[in-house]
Amino acid sequence: MKFKVNGHEVFASTGGRPFDKNKPLIIFVHGSGLTHMTWVLQTRYFAFHGYSVLALDMPGHGLSSGYSLKSIEDMADWVSNVIDAVGYKEASLVGHSQGCLVTIECTSRYPNKIKTLSLMGGAGAIPMNPELLALAENNDPKAVDLMMDWAHGPAGHFGGHPVPGLYHINTGGMLAKSRTIKDTLGVDFRACDNYKNGFEAAKKIKIPTLSILATDDKMCPVKEGKKLADLIKGSKVDIIDNCGHMMLLEEADRVLKVLKNFIIINYPAKNI
Amino acid sequence: MSDKKIPSPKTYKFDTLSLHAGYQPHKNAGSRQVPIYQTTSYLFDDVDHAAALFNLERGGHIYSRISNPTVGVLEERVASLEGGTAALATSSGMSAIFLAVMTLCEAGDHLVVSSQLYGGTVNLFRLTLPKFGIKCTFVKPRDTKGFKKAIQKNTKGIFGELVGNPGNEIMNMPEIAKIAHEAGIPLMVDATYQTPYLCKPFEHGADIVIHSLTKWMAGHGSSMAGILVEGGKFDWMQNDKFPTMTKPYEGYHGLSFAEEFGPTAFTMKARAEGMRDFGPCLSPQNAWNVLQGIETLSVRMKKHCSNAEEMVKYLLGHESVAWVSHPSVPDHPDHELAKQLLPNGRGSMIAFGIKGGKDAGVEFINNVKLASHLANVGDTRTLVIHPASGTHSQMDEATLKFAGLSHDMIRLSVGIEDIDDIKNDFEIGFRAARKPRLVSNQ
Numbered sequence: 001m002k003f004k005v006n007g008h009e010v011f012a013s014t015g016g017r018p019f020d021k022n023k024p025l026i027i028f029v030h031g032s033g034l035t036h037m038t039w040v041l042q043t044r045y046f047a048f049h050g051y052s053v054l055a056l057d058m059p060g061h062g063l064s065s066g067y068s069l070k071s072i073e074d075m076a077d078w079v080s081n082v083i084d085a086v087g088y089k090e091a092s093l094v095g096h097s098q099g100c101l102v103t104i105e106c107t108s109r110y111p112n113k114i115k116t117l118s119l120m121g122g123a124g125a126i127p128m129n130p131e132l133l134a135l136a137e138n139n140d141p142k143a144v145d146l147m148m149d150w151a152h153g154p155a156g157h158f159g160g161h162p163v164p165g166l167y168h169i170n171t172g173g174m175l176a177k178s179r180t181i182k183d184t185l186g187v188d189f190r191a192c193d194n195y196k197n198g199f200e201a202a203k204k205i206k207i208p209t210l211s212i213l214a215t216d217d218k219m220c221p222v223k224e225g226k227k228l229a230d231l232i233k234g235s236k237v238d239i240i241d242n243c244g245h246m247m248l249l250e251e252a253d254r255v256l257k258v259l260k261n262f263i264i265i266n267y268p269a270k271n272i
Numbered sequence: 273m274s275d276k277k278i279p280s281p282k283t284y285k286f287d288t289l290s291l292h293a294g295y296q297p298h299k300n301a302g303s304r305q306v307p308i309y310q311t312t313s314y315l316f317d318d319v320d321h322a323a324a325l326f327n328l329e330r331g332g333h334i335y336s337r338i339s340n341p342t343v344g345v346l347e348e349r350v351a352s353l354e355g356g357t358a359a360l361a362t363s364s365g366m367s368a369i370f371l372a373v374m375t376l377c378e379a380g381d382h383l384v385v386s387s388q389l390y391g392g393t394v395n396l397f398r399l400t401l402p403k404f405g406i407k408c409t410f411v412k413p414r415d416t417k418g419f420k421k422a423i424q425k426n427t428k429g430i431f432g433e434l435v436g437n438p439g440n441e442i443m444n445m446p447e448i449a450k451i452a453h454e455a456g457i458p459l460m461v462d463a464t465y466q467t468p469y470l471c472k473p474f475e476h477g478a479d480i481v482i483h484s485l486t487k488w489m490a491g492h493g494s495s496m497a498g499i500l501v502e503g504g505k506f507d508w509m510q511n512d513k514f515p516t517m518t519k520p521y522e523g524y525h526g527l528s529f530a531e532e533f534g535p536t537a538f539t540m541k542a543r544a545e546g547m548r549d550f551g552p553c554l555s556p557q558n559a560w561n562v563l564q565g566i567e568t569l570s571v572r573m574k575k576h577c578s579n580a581e582e583m584v585k586y587l588l589g590h591e592s593v594a595w596v597s598h599p600s601v602p603d604h605p606d607h608e609l610a611k612q613l614l615p616n617g618r619g620s621m622i623a624f625g626i627k628g629g630k631d632a633g634v635e636f637i638n639n640v641k642l643a644s645h646l647a648n649v650g651d652t653r654t655l656v657i658h659p660a661s662g663t664h665s666q667m668d669e670a671t672l673k674f675a676g677l678s679h680d681m682i683r684l685s686v687g688i689e690d691i692d693d694i695k696n697d698f699e700i701g702f703r704a705a706r707k708p709r710l711v712s713n714q
Contacts, residue, residue, distance in 0.1 A: 016328070016527045037534045044329035044532075063509070063531070131278040142281070149281040157284060159294040162331025164339035165347035165543065166536050167293070169283055171357040174504035174535040242298065252331060 005059075005078060005085045008066030012036060012054035012082075015047025019054075024115075024269050025088045028055040029079060031097030031121075032192060033136075033144070033176040033185030035062030038096065041162060041252035042259060050269030056082065061184050062175075068187035072098075072195040076105035083113055092267045094118040094259065096248055097220060098192050101126060104228075108201035116266045117209045117232075118259055121217055121245045123224035124198035124231070128189045137186040144176040144185065153216030153244025162252045172246060202231040208266040209235040212258055214243040214251070236262065286353060286469070290569050294348025308560045309341040328524060328532075328544065338547045342556035346563050350489070350499050353468040353566075354481055357504030358539035360547070361497060361559060365464060365484025366392055367552035368498030369431075372460055372480055374550065375542040377428050378516065379405025384422040384429075386413045386443055388436025388676050391659070393462070397431070398671075410674070413441045414605065420451045427455065428513060429480075433462040434471060434613070437649075438623050438659050438683040439676040440597045442606035445613060449477025456511040464488070464650070465621055469573040470614050474503040480538065487650025488620075491565035491572050495558040500542060504535030517541060523548075572652065575688040577617030582691045583684065587624050592632075592702040594625035594680060620686040621649060630679040632705040633658045637682070639704035642689065642697035654687035654694050656701075 001014050013036045026046050028039040036043075036055035047053040058075065060068035069075045079102060083091050092115050095103035100122030107114040135143035148169045149157075161168050176185055209232045213225040222239060229235040238258045243251045284292065295306050314333040316322035324330040333339050343361050351359040362368040377383065385397045387410040397408040411418040413436050423430075430452045432443045445461065452459040458479035463471060467488045473481045483489055485497035508517040508530040517537055520526035524544060529537040547553060565572075580598065587596045599610030599618040610618050626632045636656075637645050643654040660672060660679045672678075686694070 011531075013532060016525060016532060018526070035534065037532070040532060041329075041331060044327060045324060048323070048327050048329055062534075129278060135278075145281040145283070146278065149283050155296050155298070158292050158296050159348040159352060160296040160299060161348060163536075163540075164331065164333065164341075164344035165351065165360050165539055166331075166358045167348050167351040167356065170351065170355060171504065171535055174357050178534070256330065 003085055005081045008059060009064065010059070010082065010085075011057045011063035013039070013043060015043035015053035015055065017047040017053075019086070020052050021087055023050055023052040024267055025052045025054065025083070025086070025091040026263065027079065027082065027091050027093050028053070029093065029095040029099035029102050030056070030058065030061070031099050032188035033061075033147070033181070034172070035175050035178065037062070037175055038172075038248060042094070042248060042256050045256055045260065046263070054082065054086065060187070061179060068184055069191070070187060071191050072101045072105050073197070075102040075191070076109055079103070079106045080110045080113060089113065090115050092116040092118075092263060094120070095122065096120045097122070097245065098126065098188055101192060101195050101198055104198055104201045104205065107207065108204040111204070111206065114207060116207055116263060117205065118212070118262060119210065119225075119228070120212045120248055120255065121214065121220045121225070122211055122228060123220040124202060124228040125196065126192040126220065128193040133189045133193060136189045137182055139180065139182040139186070141177060141181065143181060144173050147176065147185070148173045150218045151245040153214065153242065153250060155216070155242050156244050156246060156250040161249065168246065168249055172249070198228065199231055202228055205232045208262070210258070210262040211235060211237045212240065212247060212255055213237065214240045214245065214247045216243055217245040217247070219245040287570050289349065289352045291567050293352035294345040306342060306345050306560060306563055308556050310556055312336050328527065328540075336556070337551045337553045338543060340553070340556050340559070343554050343559040346554075346559040347499065349563065349566060350468075350483070350485075351501055354501045355472050355474050355503075356481065356501040358536040359499050359501040360539050360542050361485070361499045361554045363498065363552045363554050364496045365462075365482065365486060365498035366396065368482045368484070368500045369393060369396065369462065371542050371546045371550065371552060372482055372500045373401065373406065375538060375546050376458070376514075377406045380426060381406050381428045382424050382426045383408045383431055384419055384427055385410050386432030386436060387411060387674050388413050388439050388441050389433050389462075390437040393433075394671070412676075413443045416444045416447045416451070419448050423451070423455045423457070427457055429457050429460055431460045431462070433465070434473060435465045435599070435619060435621070436676070437465070438621070438681065440599060440604070440621060440623050441676060442599060442609050442613065444609060445473060445476045445478060453477070456513060458506045465619050466614065467569060467573060469570050470577075470616050470619060474505070476613060479503050479506040485562045486648070488573065488576065489566055489569065490562040491569070491650065491652055492561075493648060493651035493653065495561040497554050497558050497562045500539070502536060502539045506538075508537055572688060573617065576620035576686060579688060579691050579694065580618070580620040580622060580686040583622060583686050583694065586695050586698070587622065590702065592627050592705060594627045597623040622684040622686060623681055624684065625678060625680040626682055626705055628680075628705055630660065633680055633682055634661070635707065636701040636705040640697050640701040642693055643701070649683070649685035651685065652688050654689060654697075655685040657683050659683050
């Protein structure tokens with residue numbers, strides 16, 4: 001569906017079901033340079049099981065208009081504005097990679113608005129390799145190719161997509177190349193590199209939090225994810241073997257099962 | 273991410289993908305070879321799991337008409353080799369073309385189609401699709417401007433064989449892709465003759481690639497199969513031409529394929545709607561047979577191409593041959609374009625004219641011993657046919673002429689036998705072909 005935030009049109013997938021303000025809201029925040037489509041194997045389940053879902057295209061990404069936001073802090077405020085814009089007072093947040101930085105910051109800034117936090121491939125900081133950052137800022141498609149290489153674990157490089165016929169790496173690459181690389185991935189990478197408040201923000205989080213990490217994640221390794229999770233009181237951690245950073249596609253069913261169990265308990269919908 | 277010097281991406285390359293893509297042994301009891309899932313259907317964990325699969329909430333298999341794990345490996349493997357986002361395998365190349373058209377078009381729509389196609393494809397576009405209310409305008413493959421002129425308000429796509437069957441005319445794919453994209457419609461290319469080893473059409477602007485996998489991809493003349501592959505770049509939401517891709521679809525609770533699946537929307541719709549409603553599914557055994565062929569694709573294609581180039585030289589110098597058409601021949605009208613589009617080899621299909629016309633052609637075909645006379649191409653074995661009396665025999669005189677066919681044309685699919693044995697066999701055929709003419713001259 002489309003709606004406006006700060007004067008710009010925003011696109012969000014509602015998981016294939018009509019958006020219903022009477023149901024609890026789950027917001028999904030994608031990673032650097034990507035779009036709402038990375039969440040398709042999680043969002044549709046919740047949309048069909050008692051929740052209203054918004055898998056966002058961040059400003060300037062996917063089908064959303066406007067320009068990419070230049071800092072994680074701005075993105076965090078923007079996610080809070082999304083909740084207001086769709087007429088809700090609260091929501092549950094799910095983030096992947098850069099989306100984890102955004103949702104951590106958002107939760108720390110708006111503690112009464114956010115009811116649960118789920119982090120996938122998250123870390124307290126995501127410093128960028130300067131050469132990769134330069135490639136993305138120079139609009140070089142090699143930045144996307146490298147990201148897809150590193151974001152998939154050894155098993156994921158062979159394929160084996162849960163949806164028959166889809167090939168992980170090329171699909172992810174096409175999502176990241178769907179808009180101008182320097183205006184999406186380049187801006188996002190710079191925002192990640194500049195963001196230093198992750199660990200401090202995490203210390204302020206008091207809501208139920210889940211971290212899903214993967215043993216073959218080169219971009220946000222398990223030890224970095226655990227370091228972050230240790231700062232969040234009562235945080236739950238689930239580690240997926242033989243899987244890389246794109247866990248939401250590489251091990252979509254496992255991710256959905258863990259996420260489902262966590263959200264249903266901590267943010268129940270009436271109709272389940 | 274650390275501050276170390278950046279290497280190049282280490283995603284697997286063509287020959288490795290040919291052997292491994294789409295399959296993880298540790299998820300299949302450690303079986304090194306891809307298992308043949310010879311089953312019609314798949315157990316649901318519970319009612320919720322069943323509903324999730326039917327609603328496309330989760331990936332997985334329901335019924336082998338829609339998807340099958342063995343077929344799924346083949347689909348991912350071909351998608352990876354083509355550089356595509358997704359693929360959907362079908363029971364034959366023709367069913368892949370039909371499925372692509374029916375996914376794209378509705379009654380009242382129009383397609384612009386290259387005139388030089390396999391005879392069966394010509395009949396599909398000329399005679400069968402109009403019965404579904406889908407009309408087509410044929411344009412000669414070298415008439416690039418003609419493709420632009422033929423586009424109408426209701427045109428939903430351009431279709432052609434990259435190298436036309438059987439005359440070896442090459443579509444200027446980059447230019448025709450530009451024309452299609454300026455009109456906001458996709459370019460669909462049948463690249464059966466090339467395989468992704470010789471050409472990756474997505475790199476030249478194609479949006480949907482179709483293969484008859486029966487041919488070089490499977491390669492051994494054992495199994496029928498087809499596939500459509502999606503490039504993932506085409507923006508279905510750029511205009512209002514494709515409402516069945518962009519608007520809520522009643523068949524899946526108001527799902528918009530383009531919004532939900534973006535770069536894989538076409539394949540998702542083709543599977544969810546087309547395989548459900550038409551059902552041209554590929555058998556797992558045939559999928560496995562094709563996978564065996566793909567494992568050696570690059571090895572075979574190198575030999576096919578080197579043998580073809582030898583045969584071109586042999587035919588060009590032969591007294592019984594009136595003309596030879598192959599993109600490697602310097603005076604072939606598309607020689608330069610072929611260098612650009614087919615850098616790894618110009619393919620193993622040769623068309624040549626035999627002196628003595630139709631009668632000589634019949635004698636040649638009837639007398640070769642090693643070359644097989646049959647209606648197929650892309651076998652490991654050398655194949656020959658006389659199109660005017662075989663593959664294109666259902667065409668009338670005018671259609672034959674428009675398709676660039678002549679009565680003296682022999683279509684040759686060069687196999688990977690020893691090149692000397694192929695040449696020796698052709699000598700037998702040519703000697704026999706010369707006999708009737710000598711008799712009539714006496």
